[in-house]
Amino acid sequence: MRSDASRTSGKVSKLSLGGAMEKFATTPRADFRFAPLNALLLVAIFVAGLLVHLRLYPFSPSAVLLFIGSALFLAVGLRLTQVWEAVVIFGTADCLAGYLHLRPESQVLLATAIIALLVAPALQIAYQWERAVVLRFGKFVAMRKPGVFLIVPVIDKVARFVDQRIRVTDFSAETTLTSDTVPVSVDAIAFWMVWDAQKAVLEVEQFEDAVILSAQTALRNAIGKNDLANLLSERDRLGREIQRVLDEKTNSWGITTQAVEIRDIIIPKDLEDAMSRQAQAERERQSRIILGTAETEIAEKFARASVHYRDNPVALHLRAMNMVYEGLRQKGSMIIVPSTAVETMGLGAIGGLTAFDRGVPSRGGGAPEDAAPQKDPAV
Numbered sequence: 293m294r295s296d297a298s299r300t301s302g303k304v305s306k307l308s309l310g311g312a313m314e315k316f317a318t319t320p321r322a323d324f325r326f327a328p329l330n331a332l333l334l335v336a337i338f339v340a341g342l343l344v345h346l347r348l349y350p351f352s353p354s355a356v357l358l359f360i361g362s363a364l365f366l367a368v369g370l371r372l373t374q375v376w377e378a379v380v381i382f383g384t385a386d387c388l389a390g391y392l393h394l395r396p397e398s399q400v401l402l403a404t405a406i407i408a409l410l411v412a413p414a415l416q417i418a419y420q421w422e423r424a425v426v427l428r429f430g431k432f433v434a435m436r437k438p439g440v441f442l443i444v445p446v447i448d449k450v451a452r453f454v455d456q457r458i459r460v461t462d463f464s465a466e467t468t469l470t471s472d473t474v475p476v477s478v479d480a481i482a483f484w485m486v487w488d489a490q491k492a493v494l495e496v497e498q499f500e501d502a503v504i505l506s507a508q509t510a511l512r513n514a515i516g517k518n519d520l521a522n523l524l525s526e527r528d529r530l531g532r533e534i535q536r537v538l539d540e541k542t543n544s545w546g547i548t549t550q551a552v553e554i555r556d557i558i559i560p561k562d563l564e565d566a567m568s569r570q571a572q573a574e575r576e577r578q579s580r581i582i583l584g585t586a587e588t589e590i591a592e593k594f595a596r597a598s599v600h601y602r603d604n605p606v607a608l609h610l611r612a613m614n615m616v617y618e619g620l621r622q623k624g625s626m627i628i629v630p631s632t633a634v635e636t637m638g639l640g641a642i643g644g645l646t647a648f649d650r651g652v653p654s655r656g657g658g659a660p661e662d663a664a665p666q667k668d669p670a671v
Contacts, residue, residue: 318422318453320493322374324413324443325453331367334412338363341404349397358393362386362405370413376446383409410445417441418453423489425451435490454489458550463504465511472519477558480531482507482538488546496545503542507552510537520559527554 317325342359349355369382383405390401417440418424424436427449436450443450464479484503486492492499514534515523523530535552542549601607 317374318455320452323376323449324374325416325450326370326374326413327417329417330412330415331371333415334367334370334408335363337408337411338404341400341407344404345397345400348400352394352397355394355397355401358390359401359404362390362401363408366405366408376413376449379409379413379446414442414445415440416443416450421455421457422453423456424453425489425493427451432490432494452489452493454486454492456486456489458483458485461500461504461507462555463507463511465508465515468512468515470515470520470523471517474520475560476515476520476523478511478515478523478554479556479558480507480511480534480552480554482535482552483550484538484542484547485550486547491544491546499545499547502545503538503547503549506541507534507538507549510534510541513537523557527557530554 314325314327316322317327338359342356345355345359366382366386369378386405387402390405391398394401416424416436418436418438420438422438424441425432426434426436426443428444428447433448460481460483462479462481464477466477467475468478469475482503486499496502511534514530514537518526518530531552531554535549538552539549601611
C-alpha cells in the first residue's frame with residue numbers, strides 16, 4: 293500500500309500545470325476550455341487595441357504597460373479558472389484599473405478588454421477523440437464534433453469534453469469471501485468506452501465513478517458465487533461474466549464495456565502455505581503411483597521372460613554370464629554368486645586357470661624365482 297501511494301504521489305508531482313488545466317477543462321466544473329490558441333487571440337486583440345490607442349493619442353509608457361499587463365493578467369487568469377465568473381470579475385477589475393489610469397483616454401482600452409473577453413473564450417476546439425456537450429441557459433443545445441466551434445459568451449457552457457477513446461480502469465475487491473468462505477483480494481482491469489457522449493453526460497452525474505463502482509460490485513458478486521478453485525483456474529470465465537454484467541448496466545448510459553481481465557488473486561498466507569503442502573503431497577503421491585506402476589510393468593515383463601528361460605537353459609546361462617560381465621565392468625566391484633551358478637557357467641575352471649597363469653614363471657621348468665625356499669620339516 294505504501295509503494296502504491298508513493299507511485300501515485302510521484303505521478304501527481306510530475307503532472308504539469310498545463311496538463312492539470314487541460315484535465316480541469318474536461319470536467320463539468322469548467323465552462324469552457326481556454327487553450328493556448330485562446331490566449332494568443334486575447335493577446336492579439338490587446339495588441340491591436342494598443343496600436344489603435346497610439347494612433348489616436350500621444351505615446352505614453354503607462355498606456356503601453358497597462359495594455360500589455362492587462363493582456364497577460366487576463367490570459368493567465370482565464371487559463372487558471374476557465375469559468376464565466378472569472379471573465380466577469382477579471383474583466384471588471386481590468387476595465388476599472390484602465391479607466392482610473394488613462395481617463396479620459398481609456399475608451400480604447402475599455403473597448404479592447406470587452407472585445408477580448410467576449411471573443412477569446414468563445415472560440416473552442418474539440419480534439420479528434422472528443423465530443424463537446426454544449427448547454428444554453430442550462431439546456432442541451434448541441435453536440436459538437438471535433439474541430440473549431442463557437443459558443444455564446446456567458447450564455448453557453450461546454451458541459452463536458454467527452455473522451456471517446458478506449459479507457460483502461462483498474463479496480464479491486466479486498467477481503468471478499470468466496471462461496472467456500474475463503475477471504476481473497478482480487479485486482480482486475482476493465483476496458484470500456486463512451487459511444488454516446490450525450491447520454492453519458494446528461495443521464496449520469498459522474499460516469500467514470502459509476503463505471504468503477506459498478507465494476508467493483510460485479511466483481512464482488514462474481515467472487516461470492518465461485519469457490520477458490522474456480523477463481524484460480526477459470527480467470528477468463530470470471531472476467532467474461534463480470535464484463536457481461538457490467539455491460540448490461542452501462543449500456544443504457546451510452547457506455548460499453550469491451551473486456552474485463554483478472555490481474556491477480558491474493559489469498560491468505562496460511563492458506564497459501566497449506567495449499568503448497570497439499571500440492572507437494574499430491575506430487576509425492578503421484579510419484580509413488582508411477583513407481584508402483586513401473587514395478588508392476590517390470591514384474592510382468594520378468595514373468596514373460598521366465599517363460600522363455602524355463603525350457604531354454606542355454607539362454608538362461610547366457611543371461612547369467614551377461615549379468616556377471618556387466619557387474620565386473622565396474623572398477624573395484626565384487627560379485628558373490630552361488631556355487632551352483634559358478635559350476636553352471638564354468639567360472640571355477642576359468643578362475644583356476646587365471647590364477648595358475650599368474651603363478652607360473654615366464655621361463656619354463658623350475659619353480660618361481662620369488663618363491664620362498666621350503667624348510668625341511670625335520671629341521
